[in-house]
Amino acid sequence: MRSPSSSYSFFVAVEASTSWHGVTLSKEQCPKTPQDVEEMRHIPYASAVGSLMYAMLCTRPDICYAMGIVSRYQSNPGLAHWTTVKTILKYLRRTRDYMLVYGSKDLILTGYTDSDFQTDRDSRKSTLGSVFTLNGGAVVWRSIKQGCIADSTMEAEYVAACEAAKEAVWLRK
Template sequence: MLAMSQASYIDKMLSRYKMQNSKKVLLSYRYGIHLLKGQCPKTPKEVEDMRNIPYVSIVGSLMNTMLCTRPNIRYQSNLVRDHWKIVKNIRKYLRRTKDYMLVYGTKDLILTGYTNFDFQTDKDAKKSTSGLIFTLNGGEVVRISVKQTCTVDSTMESEYIVACDTAKEVIWLRKFLIDVEVVPNMHLPIT
């Protein structure tokens, strides 16, 4: 059996930002708060107000948790007050769930990959979104959802882009799992 926990890291992060005694919340997001580009600070006072909040530093601390065991807490862009409320809520959620961990069963560890894309999701820039997930015995180990960097004219082109991104991730993930000797059957094809 393989288990991954970040309880100690989460405790240190909460202490660093003085939230070790904060209220614990059930969900990582707050219902009714939507993050949109139109909410960006517009006045110099709003911009200055947001500079006094350690948002970028906290998001950096959350990145390790998000990348390793909590892919459900991602988002960072041109921040506004609602971003700060969400980040505070995420820290409260992590405080409540810090002892949760990813556990992979005792049977043979099998790596499975899934890909998808959404054609021209970003209506402003006409960009598509690539998505891929890899699971190890049904437990998610990699999740990527990213706006494609180029504008394409067809769904076929979007499919090629996500296929290329997936191939790169497969190569890296397979090498990583071989190096840490977690999956003894990595010589088998990834399904």
């Protein structure tokens, strides 16, 4: 197992920092020179992200977090961002048999939530995620950047729990 301080330059062909959460993408990896910008114009980044977003919204909640990250760089993607999109596409190809399955027993709504802590290097905001299942099959899922900057892991978790509670109240109505 690699330590979080190692680099994935062999994997993404550019220097990308890592942490225990995985590869870190930031605006530092966006094109800075006109030559870099021109090189990225020939890459269908927005089209690929849009197609992946459609798949995520319809049947693939497992890519929700990754899509939330790569869609932040729609206006100025770099090669590291494009490599991450290709990695998501490879993951979907390897897991094309995955599907949502709903049980046939009594209707039981269950919710799960989690948060990271300030993993967005650009804004220092945390990302929250939640999923609600009905008889074991996901019916509502999301992964979004929190609106505030949490001062601790506990605060980030409380914000995530509060957002999930609001969703649960709405679903029960």
